[in-house]
Amino acid sequence: MGVPDADGQGPPDGLPGLPPEWGRVVVPDDASALADEARQVRRELRRARQGSGRRTVPARLGLPVLILLVSVLVTLAGLAAVTWPRTTARSGAPTVLPRSTTAPQPVGPLPALDLVGADDTPVPLRSLLPAMIILVDACACAEQVGTAARAAPPGVTVVTVTEGRSAGPASVPGVRPLGDPAGGLRSYLHLSAHPGTAAALLVDRQGSLVRVVPELGPLSDYGADLARLGS
Numbered sequence: 507m508g509v510p511d512a513d514g515q516g517p518p519d520g521l522p523g524l525p526p527e528w529g530r531v532v533v534p535d536d537a538s539a540l541a542d543e544a545r546q547v548r549r550e551l552r553r554a555r556q557g558s559g560r561r562t563v564p565a566r567l568g569l570p571v572l573i574l575l576v577s578v579l580v581t582l583a584g585l586a587a588v589t590w591p592r593t594t595a596r597s598g599a600p601t602v603l604p605r606s607t608t609a610p611q612p613v614g615p616l617p618a619l620d621l622v623g624a625d626d627t628p629v630p631l632r633s634l635l636p637a638m639i640i641l642v643d644a645c646a647c648a649e650q651v652g653t654a655a656r657a658a659p660p661g662v663t664v665v666t667v668t669e670g671r672s673a674g675p676a677s678v679p680g681v682r683p684l685g686d687p688a689g690g691l692r693s694y695l696h697l698s699a700h701p702g703t704a705a706a707l708l709v710d711r712q713g714s715l716v717r718v719v720p721e722l723g724p725l726s727d728y729g730a731d732l733a734r735l736g737s
Contacts, residue, residue, distance in 0.1 A: 659736030
């Protein structure tokens, strides 16, 4: 119950100094009577704080999380594009490239060397042009030399060259053997001798080195160029 203060101020049925719109305020004599209301107020305040925390955390972290997620997705897409195996469409038939019918460009000039003939007389190499020159110091390769000699057109000389002063015997009819005492031909062309293989040079009438065949193989590898030497 409300009572006047010590100076007799205030209404007898209320608390002094409270706004009139609050109505009548009753203060119980025992504070424990307000325990239920206090628990309810604390419960509502606690619920309000929890709800406020749940609403503010996503708003505060949403944008950085979104940026991080986009960065991870872009990185994964880039890695997938780099490492994904590429397949190319292949048909059952092999690709056939058209055979070139134009004459090859000259590799360079044939050096003006004097080699040694069968009778140890000097033979100017340029005097035998046009020619197919086969280096046989690492391999006699009689079969390949014979194939070249039979395929050579009229007017084209087939020459075998052995490094050293001895020209060696003519192993194939129609082929002229020569010796290269100083090894100048291989040195000029930077051709190393490999056992079991013979290299070949195709030289036209003007002394231009048309083609270098590092390893003499089947006629199909050089036959077209050899035929052009006779034209």
